[in-house]
Amino acid sequence: MSEVKFSKEHEWISLDGDQATIGITKHATEMLGDIVFAELPEKGTNLEQNGNAAIVESTKAASDVYTPVSGEVIDTNQSIVDDPSKINLDPEGEGWFFKIKIKNKSELDSLMNKTDYDKFVAEKQN
Amino acid sequence: MEVRKTFLFDLHKSQGAKFAEFAGYLMPIQYRDGIIQEHKQTRAKSGIFDVSHMGQLFIKGGYQLTDNLEKIFPTNLKKLSLYQSKYSFLMNDNGGIYDDLIITKLKDEYMIILNASRKENDFKIIKNKLGNNFELLLKKNISLIALQGPEAKIVLEKIISNSNKLKFMHGGNFKFEDKDIYITRSGYTGEDGFEISLDNSIVEKFVILLLKNGSKLIGLGARDTLRLEAGLCLYGHDINEKTSPIEANLKWAISKSRIETKFPGVEIIKRQIQEGVKKIRVGIKPDTKVIARETTKIFNEENKEIGRITSGTFGPSVQSPIAMGYVENNYSLSNTKVFLEVRGKKIPANICDLPFYKKNYVKGETNVRS
Numbered sequence: 270m271s272e273v274k275f276s277k278e279h280e281w282i283s284l285d286g287d288q289a290t291i292g293i294t295k296h297a298t299e300m301l302g303d304i305v306f307a308e309l310p311e312k313g314t315n316l317e318q319n320g321n322a323a324i325v326e327s328t329k330a331a332s333d334v335y336t337p338v339s340g341e342v343i344d345t346n347q348s349i350v351d352d353p354s355k356i357n358l359d360p361e362g363e364g365w366f367f368k369i370k371i372k373n374k375s376e377l378d379s380l381m382n383k384t385d386y387d388k389f390v391a392e393k394q395n
Numbered sequence: 396m397e398v399r400k401t402f403l404f405d406l407h408k409s410q411g412a413k414f415a416e417f418a419g420y421l422m423p424i425q426y427r428d429g430i431i432q433e434h435k436q437t438r439a440k441s442g443i444f445d446v447s448h449m450g451q452l453f454i455k456g457g458y459q460l461t462d463n464l465e466k467i468f469p470t471n472l473k474k475l476s477l478y479q480s481k482y483s484f485l486m487n488d489n490g491g492i493y494d495d496l497i498i499t500k501l502k503d504e505y506m507i508i509l510n511a512s513r514k515e516n517d518f519k520i521i522k523n524k525l526g527n528n529f530e531l532l533l534k535k536n537i538s539l540i541a542l543q544g545p546e547a548k549i550v551l552e553k554i555i556s557n558s559n560k561l562k563f564m565h566g567g568n569f570k571f572e573d574k575d576i577y578i579t580r581s582g583y584t585g586e587d588g589f590e591i592s593l594d595n596s597i598v599e600k601f602v603i604l605l606l607k608n609g610s611k612l613i614g615l616g617a618r619d620t621l622r623l624e625a626g627l628c629l630y631g632h633d634i635n636e637k638t639s640p641i642e643a644n645l646k647w648a649i650s651k652s653r654i655e656t657k658f659p660g661v662e663i664i665k666r667q668i669q670e671g672v673k674k675i676r677v678g679i680k681p682d683t684k685v686i687a688r689e690t691t692k693i694f695n696e697e698n699k700e701i702g703r704i705t706s707g708t709f710g711p712s713v714q715s716p717i718a719m720g721y722v723e724n725n726y727s728l729s730n731t732k733v734f735l736e737v738r739g740k741k742i743p744a745n746i747c748d749l750p751f752y753k754k755n756y757v758k759g760e761t762n763v764r765s
Contacts, residue, residue, distance in 0.1 A: 302616070303431040305709035306686055306716075324738070326686050328430050328620050328708045350684075354431075 273361075274377060275386035276337040278319070281361055282380065284371075288343065292365040293325070293334055293356065296390045302327045304353045309345040309367055316340060316369065318376050323366050325356065334366060338376045344368040401447035402538050402595040403602060410612050417615060418511035420448040425614040433617035434711040437584055438752075441544035442613035443605050449539055450514025451592060452521070455504040456529035464505060467524050468498060469640070469658045471650035475500040478566045480579050482648045485517055490639035490660030490667070493520060495630055499566060499579065506577075508539070508590070510630045538598035542605060543588035543613075543621075545754075550608045551578075551589055554601070558589065572597050583618065585625025585752055623717060624710045626678060626749030632689055633676060633705045633719055641667040642721065644676045644749075674702060675727045678749040679718040679735070685742045686716045687735040693722055694734040694741065701726050704735065710751055717751045718744075 272284045279297035283290045298304065306326035316322050316336045323334035345367045349355050356364035371377075381389060399420045407414070412423035423445065425433060436442050454460065461472050470483040480499040484492050494513040499506045509517045518533050525531065542551055548559040555569045558578055566579035574594050582588035593601060606612070619629070628634045634643045641649075641664060654665055681687055691704035707718035718735075726733060729748050734741040 302425060303429045305431070305711075306684055308685075326709070328711070329424075329616060331686070331688070357429075 274337070274380035274382060275389075276319075276335070276380055277389065278335045278337075280335060280337050282337045282377075284377070287371050287374070288368060289338065289340075289371055290365050290368050291322070291336060293360055294386070295360050298357050298360045298364075301325060301332060302329065304356045306331075307349045307353045307356065307366075309347075309350060310342045312342055312345060314342045316342065318373075325353070336369065337380055338369065338371050338373070340369040340372040342367050343370050399448075401445055402598050403445045403447065403540075406599055406602060407445065407612065412612075412614065415615075418448055420511060422448060423612070423614045425616045426612055428611070430614070430616040430620060431711045433611070433613040434620050436611050437544045437586060437613055437617060437621055438712050439545070441542060441546040441550050441588075441610045442584075442617070443602055443610050444541040444543065444613050444615075444618055445538075445602075446541055446590075447538040447598070448511035450507075450509030450511065450517065451534050451537055451539060452507040452509055452514070452518065453501075453504055453532045453534060454507070454521070454525070454529055455532075456525075460505070460529060463525055463529065464498075465653070466657060467521060467659065469649040469653050469661070469664070470498060471652045472498070472500065472505075474650075474652075476565075477502065478579075480564045480566060480581060484640055484645075484648065485520060486640070486658070486660040487636060488659050490641070490663035491636040492630075492634045492638060492640065492643070493517060493636060495628060495634060495645075497579075497581065506592075512631060536595055537592050538595050539590060539592050540598065540602060541582055541584075541588060541590045542610065543582045543584040543586045544610075545587060546609070547586070547588040550605055550610045551591075553608050554604050561589070571601060576601075583625075583627055584621040585627070585750055585754060586621075587754075620708050620711055623706055623708055623719065624712055624750060624752035626719070626751060628676075628719075629706060638676075638721070639664060639667060639672070642672045642675055672724060674721040675724055676705070676719060676721055677727050678747045678751060679704065679707075679720055679733065679744050680747045680751070681716045681718070681735060681742050681744040683742055684716060685735075685737050685740075687718050687737050687742065687744070691718070691720075692736045693720055693744075694736065695726060696732060696734070698734075698741075701733065713751050719749070722746065 279294045308324040318339045322336040407423040411427035468483045485494045497508040552559045561580040576593040687707045693702040702722035704720035710717040731746040
């Protein structure tokens with residue numbers, strides 16, 4: 270299984286060599302509620318770590334999605350644009366957002382593993 | 396000031412409610428099912444809304460009460476039959492709206508349902524205008540719930556016999572647990588339904604019975620998407636002290652017979668009816684899936700700013716983004732092409748008729764607000 274890391278902004282990143290798939294966590298979708306709109310970055314866009322990458326909207330508000338690492342966008346999941354409810358149904362699987370070619374692997378060191386992320390979420394809820 | 400809770404707070408919590416502060420009250424925004432499911436539940440079956448934060452104002456007085464209230468509200472109150480309700484406004488001298496409200500004629504008194512965020516201010520204004528000859532009471536011992544949806548009448552009839560005989564915008568007194576409850580056939584969703592005013596001591600029991608008969612609690616999140624699909628205004632967003640009922644395209648709520656009489660702002664209202672208005676509230680439908688929220692700027696094809704969005708969301712029943720806003724009068728015709736500036740991009744959109752969502756009501760039984 271590929272390694273998955275998490276950001277404080279509630280994105281997940283699944284690593285596959287120097288490429289990675291990025292999405293938002295189940296906890297993020299629970300906070301957002303039903304997602305009714307998603308806007309993804311264009312292929313070929315170069316993103317900076319923690320910079321704006323995508324937008325999701327619930328019926329109530331719009332939220333930015335950031336990229337946990339820098340790099341070039343190499344693929345996007347159009348199916349969540351067509352049917353944003355996929356993000357709520359399977360946020361850490363079918364509801365992925367985009368794939369990125371990682372520019373600097375050392376940026377991954379600032380991210381959390383699953384245990385630390387779960388702890389981070391639990392602490393925030395208290 | 397400490398945040399207030401309604402008498403259904405514990406029940407909301409037990410149903411998995413997510414709360415947010417609204418007008419000084421901790422109110423349920425959504426339950427476990429989420430806003431979209433709750434919205435669809437209300438359109439397909441029925442939903443229960445706790446609106447106990449709203450003001451329930453009772454005004455008592457002698458035979459001059461109606462005359463005195465007509466000096467405050469632009470509604471022909473003399474024409475109201477017993478237990479009939481009308482949508483009306485509390486207005487300032489410039490024709491702006493302090494609040495939009497429902498006024499009901501009861502025996503020897505009137506009941507006025509006020510917005511939660513405005514009720515204290517409304518009370519002061521009305522008290523000040525009426526003087527000491529009348530008794531005003533913003534009741535705290537009663538709750539208010541709405542039961543909305545095509546099955547609302549079936550669910551309610553199981554608990555309150557003959558409630559299904561009420562006509563739209565008419566009400567009556569009923570009994571529950573030996574206590575008086577007052578039911579009006581009205582609502583804020585574009586669906587058939589009821590608003591039920593009842594003692595705090597029985598409200599939880601009453602709602603649990605509605606739940607047992609197949610209805611579900613619906614949060615303020617879905618209340619907002621439902622009312623926007625129905626083209627109904629939300630105070631503080633679509634209407635405020637700087638918008639008149641004419642600009643808000645709510646002329647129908649000002650009684651024709653009252654235009655030549657006196658009420659606050661009448662001169663301006665009269666002039667706006669005769670000469671037209673510069674800006675007017677319209678429905679707006681974006682061509683794409685992008686949602687244009689409140690304060691979004693509206694442009695014409697020549698890139699000139701012609702207005703602003705006042706409410707915008709995704710409509711779960713119409714399955715597209717929807718919005719309302721004010722545009723210059725020249726651009727208010729249906730199918731006029733406009734552009735909405737969202738995150739720096741100009742999104743094409745069309746002016747459209749309201750409501751976005753229209754039900755076919757049973758003839759003679761109910762009617763939409765119009």
